[in-house]
Amino acid sequence: MTKLTPEQEYKVNQVIANLEIENMHVTPEMKKDLAKVASGEKTTEQIIQEIKRRYTHV
Numbered sequence: 001m002t003k004l005t006p007e008q009e010y011k012v013n014q015v016i017a018n019l020e021i022e023n024m025h026v027t028p029e030m031k032k033d034l035a036k037v038a039s040g041e042k043t044t045e046q047i048i049q050e051i052k053r054r055y056t057h058v
Helices: 006-021 028-039 044-055
Strands: none
Touching (some): 006 028, 028 044
16 A cells, blocks of 8 residues: 555545545545555556556457
8 A cells, every 4th residue: 555644645535525526436446546646656647548458458
């Protein structure tokens, strides 16, 4: 699990809250991806490419 600072954790929770307000369910996998982006472990582009590979069967 990615270790976040209190500030990073707060920001991730804010993103999750905004998604939930918009009726967008946040999966545990999404929470892990958000934490990786917040910690700098991965970029949003890397996460997007992983999701595309996961759901594209080419």
